[in-house]
Structures are given as structure tokens and as C-alpha cells.
Amino acid sequence: MTMTIPAAPAMPAVPAAQPVDGFAAPLPPTEPAPLTAPAPSAPSAPSAPSSTSAPSPRSGPSGLSAPGFPEAQVRARARTGAAAVFPDPGTYGAHLHGPAAGHTGDALDRLRIVPPVFMPERLEKLIDLAREPEFGDVDLTARVGGFTARLPLYLSAFGSTRAGSGDLAVHASRQAARLGIPMVIGENMVPVHGYRKAGDATRSALRARVEAYLEAAPDGVGGIVVQQSTEDADSEVWNLLYSDPAFRPLLETGRLAFELKTGQGAKPGLGGMTVVGRAEAEQLARRFTVREVFGEDAPRLLRCATPGTFTEEILRQQLRFMRNNFPKARTWVKFHPGRDIERAARTAWAAGADAVTVDGAEGGTGWAPGVFLDQVGLPLAECLRRIGRPGGCLLASGGVWEGGRAVRALALGATAVGLGRAALVAVDEDPEHGLERLVEALALELRLLVSALGKYAPAALAPDDLWDPAQGAVPC
Amino acid sequence: MDQPAPFAAAPPTPPPLGEHLRSPELRAAMLVQQEALQGARDYLRGQGFTELLPPLVGPVTDPGGRGAKALDVDYYGHPYKLMTSAILYKQASLRGFPRLFYVAPNVRVEPEETATTGRHLVEFHQIDVEIADAGREEAQEIAAGLLSHVTEHVWTTIPEVLTGLGRMEADFADIRAGKYDVRTHDEAVSRLLSLGHPQNPDGEIDWTGERILSLESDRPFFVDDYPKGSRGFYDREDPERPGVLRNFDLIAPHGYGELVSGSEREADYATLVTRMRESGENPAKYAWYLKEAREGIPASAGFGMGLQRLVRFLTGFDALWQVSAYPKLPGVVTP
Numbered sequence: 001m002t003m004t005i006p007a008a009p010a011m012p013a014v015p016a017a018q019p020v021d022g023f024a025a026p027l028p029p030t031e032p033a034p035l036t037a038p039a040p041s042a043p044s045a046p047s048a049p050s051s052t053s054a055p056s057p058r059s060g061p062s063g064l065s066a067p068g069f070p071e072a073q074v075r076a077r078a079r080t081g082a083a084a085v086f087p088d089p090g091t092y093g094a095h096l097h098g099p100a101a102g103h104t105g106d107a108l109d110r111l112r113i114v115p116p117v118f119m120p121e122r123l124e125k126l127i128d129l130a131r132e133p134e135f136g137d138v139d140l141t142a143r144v145g146g147f148t149a150r151l152p153l154y155l156s157a158f159g160s161t162r163a164g165s166g167d168l169a170v171h172a173s174r175q176a177a178r179l180g181i182p183m184v185i186g187e188n189m190v191p192v193h194g195y196r197k198a199g200d201a202t203r204s205a206l207r208a209r210v211e212a213y214l215e216a217a218p219d220g221v222g223g224i225v226v227q228q229s230t231e232d233a234d235s236e237v238w239n240l241l242y243s244d245p246a247f248r249p250l251l252e253t254g255r256l257a258f259e260l261k262t263g264q265g266a267k268p269g270l271g272g273m274t275v276v277g278r279a280e281a282e283q284l285a286r287r288f289t290v291r292e293v294f295g296e297d298a299p300r301l302l303r304c305a306t307p308g309t310f311t312e313e314i315l316r317q318q319l320r321f322m323r324n325n326f327p328k329a330r331t332w333v334k335f336h337p338g339r340d341i342e343r344a345a346r347t348a349w350a351a352g353a354d355a356v357t358v359d360g361a362e363g364g365t366g367w368a369p370g371v372f373l374d375q376v377g378l379p380l381a382e383c384l385r386r387i388g389r390p391g392g393c394l395l396a397s398g399g400v401w402e403g404g405r406a407v408r409a410l411a412l413g414a415t416a417v418g419l420g421r422a423a424l425v426a427v428d429e430d431p432e433h434g435l436e437r438l439v440e441a442l443a444l445e446l447r448l449l450v451s452a453l454g455k456y457a458p459a460a461l462a463p464d465d466l467w468d469p470a471q472g473a474v475p476c
Numbered sequence: 477m478d479q480p481a482p483f484a485a486a487p488p489t490p491p492p493l494g495e496h497l498r499s500p501e502l503r504a505a506m507l508v509q510q511e512a513l514q515g516a517r518d519y520l521r522g523q524g525f526t527e528l529l530p531p532l533v534g535p536v537t538d539p540g541g542r543g544a545k546a547l548d549v550d551y552y553g554h555p556y557k558l559m560t561s562a563i564l565y566k567q568a569s570l571r572g573f574p575r576l577f578y579v580a581p582n583v584r585v586e587p588e589e590t591a592t593t594g595r596h597l598v599e600f601h602q603i604d605v606e607i608a609d610a611g612r613e614e615a616q617e618i619a620a621g622l623l624s625h626v627t628e629h630v631w632t633t634i635p636e637v638l639t640g641l642g643r644m645e646a647d648f649a650d651i652r653a654g655k656y657d658v659r660t661h662d663e664a665v666s667r668l669l670s671l672g673h674p675q676n677p678d679g680e681i682d683w684t685g686e687r688i689l690s691l692e693s694d695r696p697f698f699v700d701d702y703p704k705g706s707r708g709f710y711d712r713e714d715p716e717r718p719g720v721l722r723n724f725d726l727i728a729p730h731g732y733g734e735l736v737s738g739s740e741r742e743a744d745y746a747t748l749v750t751r752m753r754e755s756g757e758n759p760a761k762y763a764w765y766l767k768e769a770r771e772g773i774p775a776s777a778g779f780g781m782g783l784q785r786l787v788r789f790l791t792g793f794d795a796l797w798q799v800s801a802y803p804k805l806p807g808v809v810t811p
Contacts, residue, residue: 239544243588309753314753317754318756324676324705325543326543476506
């Protein structure tokens with residue numbers, strides 16, 4: 001089938017989404033007031049340089065210096081303590097944080113896509129069509145976690161951070177619906193932003209996204225996936241949606257899924273984190289851990305969610321519980337790139353998960369300590385290698401923004417790939433059609449690449465479509 | 477066998493409240509309910525049980541099953557819940573009352589899909605029984621005895637009301653004689669699959685499946701050994717068979733479905749915390765209950781018998797709203 005989406009240049013219309021540290025996504029005018037104003041009685045807090053943004057070195061009072069040593073970072077920590085563990089809180093809500101630029105070009109990107117000379121599937125397609133197959137004949141339709149998607153793509157979870165739950169996320173929702181791809185709504189939206197205020201026309205962040213999606217969704221394709229983690233469980237988010245008449249159309253058309261979130265690529269082993277002002281921190285302290293890591297006098301605090309506790313049996317039982325309690329909803333599970341990802345994925349499929357999402361260490365849009373962004377978790381390529389042949393629907397996310405990386409992930413076993421930071425950057429560039437244009441370019445690349453491999457559906461891709469230069473000896 | 481239509485053809489929604497309250501059908505149902513409660517109290521007190529009155533709100537309630545949600549209330553600024561079930565209080569009460577029962581009101585915001593089962597209301601009552609140092613068999617004996625005694629009492633005191641509703645005394649002979657069957661969850665699943673009804677072996681028997689099994693039976697039967705992922709953290713796992721619970725349902729014959737859910741209870745603190753995680757719960761919510769568990773809640777078994785379901789079974793009405801004076805159907809906003 002051929003997609004109908006607005007015209008756009010065939011080449012990617014936005015810059016690479018991976019080197020995001022320092023990429024400024026200006027807040028739309030309707031965002032809450034920035035949290036930069038210091039408390040009236042507090043002295044100005046020192047700026048907190050990020051461990052990943054290489055502050056300029058400067059000599060100490062005695063003139064001592066240490067060339068070749070990460071002196072700037074050591075000095076930054078010496079000045080600001082715990083705050084230096086994190087990016088500058090002044091960038092909260094405006095920057096999308098990921099591994100530093102030097103960390104891009106990962107193992108997945110290094111794989112070459114290698115078409116064969118002999119292409120029996122092209123002959124099959126030729127016989128089927130009675131004409132020469134073209135790249136436009138590639139059918140990108142995919143079954144994604146129990147849903148039908150027009151492309152092997154989905155909109156990744158953004159969570160409750162300011163960038164991920166404001167207008168940008170609503171624009172991304174609407175465009176994902178038009179594209180006919182599923183959308184995942186991140187954890188902590190209800191405990192942080194509420195759900196519905198009685199007698200008040202105000203829509204919650206979660207409902208605003210759902211309504212934007214439903215207004216634009218074509219019949220029969222796409223779907224909405226809602227995450228839940230520990231704090232959401234306290235708010236009974238899944239029970240809330242499952243018993244809300246507004247969600248009945250989704251349930252009746254099989255287009256609602258619940259995703260058990262065990263972690264995320266940006267900070268494996270940690271729960272969600274946001275930066276909040278003091279007033280908001282007081283409100284949230286009952287539901288979340290709130291810490292003064294930016295200094296006692298700083299206007300902002302760190303709000304942390306707890307990551308949940310998982311053993312093999314707990315995972316198995318939680319998934320069974322989800323299937324038992326919400327039989328009309330699909331069951332998804334999202335893993336951080338842990339070293340036992342293969343066992344986790346197989347446990348989830350065996351317990352009946354409709355989709356397993358693996359978020360590689362390159363993933364994430366949210367607020368995370370620099371050491372986690374740069375140093376923790378398996379790269380996506382290694383996750384996919386360890387999982388090997390998937391036992392069910394496998395979804396992959398982590399730095400995907402163009403067709404080449406998507407094709408590599410699909411060839412390594414993924415059924416579909418998620419767009420996170422790339423989607424937010426795209427809607428920031430053009431709130432009306434930015435994501436659609438980004439995806440149009442990506443879809444064209446997918447068609448070109450899949451057909452170049454002599455294949456006509458993403459599901460036909462296989463690991464032998466890729467070559468790893470690190471594994472192949474160069475002949476002398 | 478053809479599967480029955482999902483549910484019997486009851487009028488889908490109640491008439492206006494005044495009309496409903498004046499109807500002879502409701503009057504008959506309330507007479508049966510009154511005698512059922514009298515019979516239940518007589519029987520349980522005769523077995524050495526003490527009646528307590530259940531709490532209505534608490535920091536936490538039974539975690540919702542099958543998509544139902546608790547109602548939140550603001551309790552001096554704290555998020556409290558209306559009871560969906562008083563199970564946790566039953567366990568805690570064992571510390572002073574080794575054989576206790578409640579006639580407990582419950583509120584569950586059920587998903588709309590349950591509005592047409594004929595077996596779900598948002599507000600309902602449950603005859604809640606808990607027995608210290610008892611196993612599953614003793615709880616089943618009490619549940620069966622309770623149902624038999626109540627049936628006997630109602631047929632003895634107001635037979636004309638039941639016959640006036642078209643009920644046949646002969647259909648209740650097995651129950652009055654205390655004849656019950658037993659099968660396992662595995663056997664129930666196999667039976668449904670052999671009838672061509674898709675049934676998840678890891679989960680609850682679904683509404684239609686339960687109705688199929690109930691329709692093809694002439695006497696009440698217990699279903700034992702539900703799988704762990706299908707029930708709350710307080711149902712005790714069989715130490716000999718991991719993944720299998722020491723629990724049961726009691727299903728009425730002739731399509732009326734489940735009347736009772738019960739189990740041996742988990743009382744070990746560390747196991748309770750682990751089981752809470754398995755059902756996605758945050759133990760911090762259950763602080764008061766876990767404190768009691770750390771100090772030592774007695775081992776027990778118990779059950780809850782749905783009062784409106786019991787009355788519907790005795791009267792033969794199609795839907796629970798017909799035996800409730802102030803019915804609230806799932807998804808329908810009513811007084």
C-alpha cells in the first residue's frame with residue numbers, strides 16, 4: 001500500500017536527533033512558566049554545569065591545573081556537588097537529554113546494510129505483479145503489539161517531563177494518529193498531572209493526548225498504549241482508563257494496550273525523574289521521592305519515581321494479572337537494556353505479552369544523570385543480538401530517526417521501531433506536520449532499502465541483510 | 477454445543493426509581509433478601525461466628541479485580557478508598573475474633589462491559605466470613621452449609637413468594653440436601669475448551685465461560701485451584717504446587733454463575749510483600765495491614781458470598797438490578 005501524507009522533501013527534513021545534548025527545544029507559549037526564578041529569599045544558585053557538556057576548565061586559586069585530566073568536570077563537582085551529576089537544571093523542559101555527541105555512531109550504526117546479488121524474492125514479486133517490482137511496492141504495514149500499523153513505527157513514551165507532556169506531545173499524538181501508527185503514553189502522567197477535575201473543563205495531559213489522537217485516527221489502524229509503573233499503580237491508572245466510558249470505543253475496536261514499564265534506556269535501573277519547583281515539590285512529595293540535589297537554596301528539586309521490583313516470577317505474574325484483569329486490552333511490557341534482556345523478553349512472551357519493547361541505552365527523552373546517559377546499559381544493537389530470534393512481537397527504540405537505523409533494527413528482529421526524541425524535535429520544528437514529514441522521509445528510505453535488499457515487507461528482513469565490519473576480517 | 481447468548485434477556489436498565497420501588501417484583505425480592513439475611517445470621521451465629529460491622533473507607537482496599545476500580549475519597553487531605561471488599565480488615569480482625577462475619581457493603585467502579593452480565597452492580601453487599609486456623613475444606617464446608625441453610629430457611633418461611641415467582645421447589649432439593657460437586661480450575665478450562673469456548677488457562681473463568689459451566693450443571697459446584705495471576709495477593713499459594721492457589725469459587729447451577737469466592741489466606745509477611753509486587757501493588761499503600769502481618773495475623777480461610785447474587789439465584793430474576801432497591805449499573809449514572 002502507498003501512504004498518503006503531506007508532501008515533503010525526500011531527504012530527512014530535520015537535523016539528526018541523536019546529538020541532542022545542547023539542542024534547544026524552545027517551550028511553546030502555553031507551557032507553564034519556567035521554573036528559573038530563584039526563591040525570593042534565596043541567593044542566586046550557581047549554575048550547575050552538566051557532566052556531559054564539558055564546562056571550560058579553569059585553574060584553581062593556587063594556579064594548579066591538571067592537563068589531560070577531566071579537570072573541568074572535577075571542578076564543577078567541587079563547586080556544585082550533587083547538582084553536577086545532572087545536566088544544568090536551567091535546561092529542564094527545554095533540552096532533550098541523551099548520550100553526548102561523542103557517544104553516537106553506535107554499534108547499530110556501524111553495521112552495513114548489504115543487498116545480495118541473487119534476489120529470489122524479487123523474482124516472486126515480479127511473477128506476482130507481472131511487471132518489474134519497484135520500491136513503491138514495498139508494503140510497510142505491520143502488526144505492532146496486536147494493532148495494525150501503516151508503518152513499522154510507533155510513537156515512544158515521553159513520560160511526565162515538561163517536554164513530554166505539554167503541547168509538543170499533543171501535536172505528536174495528532175500526527176501519529178494521522179500516520180496510522182500506535183502511540184505510547186508514558187508513566188506518571190496521572191499522579192503528576194491528574195486525570196480529570198470534577199466540574200472543570202480542564203483536560204489532563206493524558207486526556208489531551210488521547211483526545212488529539214482519537215480525533216485524527218483513521219478507522220482500523222493505530223492504537224493507544226498507556227504505561228503504568230509503581231506510582232501509577234497507586235493511582236490505579238489502568239483501572240481508571242478501563243472503567244472510563246471515554247475509552248470504550250478503543251476497547252471495542254481492540255486499540256487499547258497497557259504497558260508494564262520496568263525501566264528505560266536513558267537510566268536503566270532508575271525510575272522516572274523530573275525537575276520541579278518548590279511549590280510543586282510539596283504537592284508531589286506524598287506520591288514521589290523528592291530530593292534537594294541542586295542545593296538547599298536552589299529553586300528546583302529532583303522528583304524521582306521508584307522503578308518497581310522485578311524478578312522473573314514477579315514479571316510473569318504481573319503480566320498474567322494484566323491479562324486477567326483487563327482482558328480487552330493488549331498487554332505490552334517495556335524493558336531497559338539490561339544484561340539479562342534475553343531472559344526477560346522470553347519470560348514476557350511466555351506470559352502472554354503482545355509486545356516486548358526494548359529501549360536501548362541510546363533511548364530516552366527525559367531527565368537523567370549524565371553518568372547514566374553516557375555509561376549505563378547495553379546498546380540497542382547488543383540487546384537485539386542477545387535476544388536473537390524473537391519469540392513474539394519485539395519493538396525497539398533508541399536513537400531512531402531515519403530509515404537506515406530502522407532497517408538495521410528490523411533486520412535484527414524488531415517488528416517496529418519507536419520514535420521518541422526525533423518525534424519531539426520534529427513537532428518542535430513544525431507543530432502541524434513536522435512528525436509526518438520526518439516519517440515520510442523515513443518511510444521512503446525504508447522502501448528504498450527494503451527493496452534494495454530484494455524484499456517487499458519489513459518482516460522479511462533478516463540478520464544476514466547486515467554486515468558487521470568488526471566481525472569481518474579485511475583480506476590482505 | 478452452541479454457546480448461549482452472552483446473557484439472559486433482562487430489561488437492560490431499571491425503570492425510574494419510584495416505579496422500581498413500587499414494583500411487586502422488587503417487593504418479592506426484598507422479602508427473600510430479608511429472610512436470606514435472617515437465615516445467614518442464624519446459621520453463622522449457630523456456628524460460633526461473631527457479626528462485626530465492616531469499615532466503609534480506608535487508606536487502601538482490596539486491589540481491583542477484572543478491571544474494576546475503587547472510588548477515591550478525600551479523607552482529611554489523604555487519598556482514601558471506599559471499600560471494594562473488606563478482606564484486609566477481616567484478616568486483621570482475626571486477632572480478636574477468630575470466627576467473624578460481616579454483611580458488608582462494597583463499591584466497585586466496574587467497566588461498562590459488565591453492565592449486561594446480569595451479575596454486576598457498582599454497589600452491592602457481601603456476606604463476608606473469615607475463620608482462623610482453618611483450611612480450604614473448612615471454609616468450603618461453611619460456605620456450602622450457609623447456602624443450604626439459607627435456601628432451606630427461605631423455602632420454609634416464605635414458599636409462596638418463591639412459587640409466586642415461578643420457582644420450583646424440586647430444583648433446590650440438592651442444595652437443601654447439601655449435595656455439591658467439586659472440580660478444579662484446570663478441569664473447568666478443559667471443559668470449556670472442549671466445548672469450543674476460548675478460555676485463558678492462566679486467568680479467571682470469563683463471564684461467558686462461567687455461564688456455560690453454570691448452565692450445564694444441575695447442582696452447585698466448587699471450582700478449586702485458580703492460577704496465581706488471576707487472584708489477589710492474599711489468596712494463599714499451594715506450597716506443594718507453585719503457581720496454584722488454595723482457593724475456590726462456588727458456582728450456582730442453571731446459569732446463575734458465581735455466588736462465592738474464597739481461599740486460604742496468606743499471612744506470612746515476606747510472602748505478602750512479594751505477592752503484592754507480583755500483582756503490581758506498592759506495599760507502602762498497605763502499611764497498616766503489613767504492620768498487622770508483621771506482628772502476626774493468624775492463618776485463616778474465608779469467603780465472601782454476594783448477597784444480591786444469592787437473592788437473584790433464589791428468586792430466579794435475570795439481572796441483579798431487579799433484586800436491588802437502589803441499583804447502580806456499571807457505566808450508568810443513576811441515583
